[in-house]
Amino acid sequence: MVLLAIAGAFGVCLVGGLILGESIRDDSIQSFFISIAVALVAAGLFQLLGRKGEAKLFRREALCAIGLSWILATLIGALPYQFTVADCDFSDAIFESASGLTTTGATAFPKFDEFPKSLLLWRSLSQWVGGLGVVVFFVAILSSLGAGAKILFSNESSGTSSDFDHGRIQSGAFQLLIFYLSVSLLCMLTYKFGGMDWFQAINHSMTTVSTGGFSTESKSIEQFQSPFLEWAAIFFMVVCGATFVYMIRLCRGRFHILKQNHEIYWYLLIVFFSICLIALFLVDQTGQLPTHDSIRTAAFQVVSIMTTTGYATADFDAWLPPAKMLLLLLMFIGGCSGSTSGGIKVVRVVIAIRAAMRSITLAFRPNVMVPMRMGGQTLGERAIHSAVIFIILMTALQLLAMLFVSANEPNISYLSVFSAVQATLFNIGPGFEAVGPTENFHFLRSSTKVFLSLLMILGRLELYAVMVLFMPSVWKRFS
Secondary structure, three states, X not given: OHHHHHHHHHHHHHHHHHHOOOOOOOHHHHHHHHHHHHHHHHHHHHHHHOOOOOXXXXXXXXXXXXXXXXXXXXXXXXXXXXXXXXXXOHHHHHHHHHHHHOOOOOOOOOOHHHOOHHHHHHHXXXXXXXXXXXXXXXXXXXXXXXXXXXXXXXXXXXXXXXXXXXXXXXHHHHHHHHHHHHHHHHHHHHXXXXXXXXXXXXXXXXXXXXXXXXXXXXOHHHHHOOHHHXXXXXXXHHHHOXXXXXXXXXXXXXXXXXXXXXXXXXXXXXXXXXXXHHHHHHHHHXXXXXXXXXXXXXXXXXXXXXXXXXXXXXXXXXXOHHHHHHHHHHXXXXXXXXXXXOOOOHXXXXXXXXXXXXXHHHHHOOOOOOOOEEOOEEOXXXXXXXXXXXXXXXXXXXXXHHHHHHHHOOOOOHHHHHHHHHHHHOOOOOOOHHHOOOOOOOOOOHHHHHHHXXXXXXXXXXXXXXXXXXXXXXXXXOO
């Protein structure tokens, strides 16, 4: 089903390229024909292999299906780049495909703006499909999965069936899909009204709503030199970095639910205070009072980094060290759970901070019961434990990944290594220095780019769906 969805996306790009003036004899169109054929043949083979299998999905099998689906989708998604771009190294194609489907937004191609329009459309569409998740898309349309759909959805989208008003997870996934389509359409019309042509508006709306950050222009949103477009992008990035389920309920007029979600408050507070701090740092750097341009620049970069979109309107690598450190911290935090953004997620950071404060209290008052609450509900010890362990795992993985990248790339600086790992593991896109907002990842070794591609998938699926593939004990103990 996932491969059929990818083949369908290829078909959209093929038709789009023909409509936009490409010839059926062009390499780009031929590459999509070949890619569609490969995806369909692979889908057919999996269908044949699975004819005698059980229809039920349990947690172990669901995690395996998710991890393998994303890895396979990344490999198949690399084919259009491999067949279209001249002298394309397959590691570059894998990196670009992984960056698209995981909505990371980093690129391995220095001159991507010269791609045929069909390939540019695939870059954007891959992020749009990956934003909500190919698994969520087929859960929304495939009602025969039953309980398996609940497992797939909750592990792929950082959501649970309890987030919805009704118990049926297919209905909930379908609501998300309708919301996603609606916001995409509104974003596209806004960009068109703001001065983009239809092709630019369609592409940028897909990569904004998915908080992916791919652009058709080498200078990203800065290319348009439009304050209106920048504020529009800021608005849609903020909306899509918030929890989708609660945004759906707000659209229905259920404003009382804001009292039940402290994560949204923390998310907006962090964004607001970060914008203020960055604006002050820019004042220190320029020696001038804040202007509309400096405030807009600060707001755009803060929102783009925290929602892990990765658009750029300024070279923030040239900013003062405290401004860059704040952006690194925002990369780590990320957006809200149940959104298209990456990072640790605000709710886990809040839980971890509260757990640390509770531990301090218990150190000198060990017999006192100190319950933790979020959104009016008491958090169980399992939820607190899971949040803290996840942060520890992500931090440990980042350190180990930095060790590998630094050993494999001895000629780049520590900050470049740190931000390259952070930008890919947390699905940010741009980093600092050698991988800054005006640079790309093309210069890295092939093995490094493949490794960073795996980090993107790990970050997008929040570790477990991929890590379970490499743990024999999981398969032996319960088989």
